[in-house]
Amino acid sequence: MGVIEQKLAGLGLALPPPFTYPRPNRTGAVRTGNLLYLSGHGLNLPELPGVRQRGKVGSEVSEAEAYQTARAVALTMLATIKKHAGDLDRVRRVVELFGMVNSATNFERQPFVIDGASDLFYELWGAEFGQHARTAVGVAELPHRMAVEIKGVFELHP
Numbered sequence: 309m310g311v312i313e314q315k316l317a318g319l320g321l322a323l324p325p326p327f328t329y330p331r332p333n334r335t336g337a338v339r340t341g342n343l344l345y346l347s348g349h350g351l352n353l354p355e356l357p358g359v360r361q362r363g364k365v366g367s368e369v370s371e372a373e374a375y376q377t378a379r380a381v382a383l384t385m386l387a388t389i390k391k392h393a394g395d396l397d398r399v400r401r402v403v404e405l406f407g408m409v410n411s412a413t414n415f416e417r418q419p420f421v422i423d424g425a426s427d428l429f430y431e432l433w434g435a436e437f438g439q440h441a442r443t444a445v446g447v448a449e450l451p452h453r454m455a456v457e458i459k460g461v462f463e464l465h466p
Contacts, residue, residue: 312396315432316386324354324384326391336388342464343403344392346385350450350457353380362453366415369455374409377456378424385425385460393464401437402429403461410455411446418444425458 309317316322327336327349337346353361358376363369369377390396407422409415422444430438440460450457 310395310397312386312399312432316383319431321356321383322354323387323390324352326387327352327384337392339392339464342400342466344389344399344462344464346388346460346462348408348457348459349381349384349388350454351452352384353377354383356380360455363410363455364412364415365409365421365455366412366417368412371417371420374421374455375424378407378422378458379428380424381456381458382425382428385458389462398464399433399437400463400465402433402440403463404441405429405443405458405460407442407444407456407458408447408450409444410450410453410457411448415446418446421456422458424456 329335337344353359358373359380360369360373360377365374386396389399405425409418409421426442432438
């Protein structure tokens with residue numbers, strides 16, 4: 309077990325199985341050079357306290373539940389990284405996250421929801437390599453009524 313997975317274990321977390329896409333026209337990640345681009349993640353979340361995979365944040369899903377959901381989404385992203393890079397210790401830094409929140413009318417706290425993922429990456433890679441560029445937006449709908457969907461870019465060690 310590598311350093312990052314040991315940190316996860318110390319937080320009481322474990323990687324879920326990586327998501328397998330149902331059609332061959334897409335994949336969970338694409339590598340070009342030292343960058344790994346992750347597709348949007350938000351399905352097949354691990355069953356953790358407070359995680360709500362589906363629903364509108366601000367009406368059906370509380371902000372606190374959405375934060376925990378974004379943290380669970382980050383775990384699924386880590387599972388994809390491990391599948392494509394072989395080891396989470398291959399990640400040099402978190403470059404960028406783009407988070408989408410299935411928002412009820414007038415819900416405006418999307419950045420606080422996506423902090424669930426950002427905070428986990430920051431905890432795992434620290435200030436120097438875990439701090440990242442980020443966008444957090446509210447959307448009217450997400451596929452399968454997902455509460456949160458996040459995509460990201462990660463730099464790998466050569």
